[in-house]
Amino acid sequence: MEAHKFKIYQMTAIFSMLFALLGFSYNVWRMEVTEENSNIRTACFEILLELSNLEQQIYALHYDQDQVAGNPRKGWVKVGLIADLSMLTKDSVKEEALELKDTWSEKWDKIEYDQTATSTVVTQIEAVRSEIKLVLSTLE
Template identity: 55%
Template sequence: MKISEKIRLYQISLIASMLFAFIGFAYNAWRLEVSEQNNNIRTACFEMLKELAQLEQLIYVAHYDQNKTEGSPRKGWISVGLINDFSYLTNGNLQQSARTLKTTWNDNWQNIYASTQAVDLVVKDIDSVRSEIKLLLNDLE
């Protein structure tokens, strides 16, 4: 084998090695980014689920137990606000469900002590947000 052929073979193997290294690096960087994004989504979803449970408990305490201390709407506003804020780390469908919950809470918080209909509307939206969370978590890569 001539020296020019050896140099050409060396150049081809060098180019192939660099190409594979670049592809490997690019895939690894992409995978790390997706994993980090998925981790942020999971964390936001779990925090939202906790806040949804607290909000639902608050509603039941306010309505059925008529406890205005533990069932204070101010606590509800905090939970609704956090749910809405965490939704921005997720997808559009979940953000929309969280906004709908916030609107429903805004329209009905004054009536949760006396109105079963107000309770049912808010709990329906809580369940809707939960459903969107489950769909999102199942679809993560």
């Protein structure tokens, strides 16, 4: 009878340890996922702000002919920051941001006077924005 109680005690201890290990492992995994999602959200929100600022600069340069508010050098900085921040998000956002950088590098010097160049860059800004919205909607 004593041996039977000892085996029950051992099985209970082993089960308790396994249950604790499983619970701890799940908790660590969940915290990592939560942290990753938080980083992605923060980067996405920052990118959205930079996209809005870039779009505003483009409109100031093209429609208002304002060389100060629409300074393309500031646009280069914003496009670079958007590409850098996109590295903290999902691959789909990263791809669209790099496409924006490519589009910007081809069209930046024509934005002031060319409606097609302006529309092309703004369309790519919208593509990045749409991809961010999609990513944000899929986060847990």
